[in-house]
Amino acid sequence: MIPQIQIQQVFGQIGIRYSPAHWEIHTRQADLTIDAPAAELTIHTIPGRLDIDQTEAFADEGLRTPLEFSKHQAALARQAAAQGVADTADWGQRFLHIEQGDPLPQWVMRYRDHQRQFAPQLVPRPFSVKIHYQPGHVDIKAHVQPVRVSAVTHPVEVEFQPGSVHTYLARAPQLRVISPPMAALADVRA
Template sequence: MVKLPQIRLQSQMAQIQIQRTEGKQQISQPQAELTIVQPKAEVSIRTTPGKLEIDQTQAWEDMNLMHISKRNQRFAQEGENALMQGIARRARQGNELMEIENGGNPFVSQAMQNGHESKKSLAIQFIPSHFSVKTSYQPAEVHIEVQTNKPVIDATVRKPEFSYQPGKVETNLKQQQNLEISFTNLLV
């Protein structure tokens, strides 16, 4: 029998143990303080009132209802017109008589004209003529002035709040390495 030497190796690996604690971070944002004040707008309104004018003078005159001075003035004008018409008629008739030798019969025609009064027209005298009442209207004016006021804003900003707890990692040796060497002889 022969003896053969034999080497035996038995090893054990080292083992590392890792323990980890996670870090914690907290962020909070407090609300900002905000105050808003809106002053009222200032409004001023000015109104110029409307103006309506009605003039009935012509309507009253058409109905023969007028002031005495106006009536006297009208009668004076009518008298002057009648006088001028009479003078014109007499001058015309005088000329016709001066030219009697030219023919015609001026005596008869003038007798017919002077002997008969012209017929008076029969008309309703108490109704005024159309558009004899005069009106004028000036509309009202409204002036509006508005003075706006800007809002007063007061804001207090608050910074965010942080809290941080760092994490950590712990390592240690769970199992140590080991190597065992043994020598044995084998009989063969």
């Protein structure tokens, strides 16, 4: 038998460790200013007009118009005032001469026959009162000011760490040579 040399080989192993790249991006919030001036509002009002004509209603009842009735009442009041002044002056003269025996109760009773005049209540016939209404007008004007927006931005801060690859020896390569025993070699020589 021929002696043989044995060779045992174990391959080496290389390990790879990978670290990914790292990004960080920072920015501060922008400073935002909004300026909105108040709107200018102008309101112009023209009032409505209401006309009520009762002339026909008073004429239907045989009455004077309110203006004519007021003038007539004023004339009667002036006449009553003048008569009252005259009566008072007359009674004053009598009062000075009490010794003449004028009785006081007659002076008081002079108002017994005083007549009061009242304006009669008027219930007009339908549609005899003319009513005309002219509506008013409201004019509104608004002047809106523009809104001003101002923004102050801040620079962006970027941090970057590149990725890395690390290699390492996971298992060292081995080569083992086993020689035949010496006795086996001696047999071969003989």
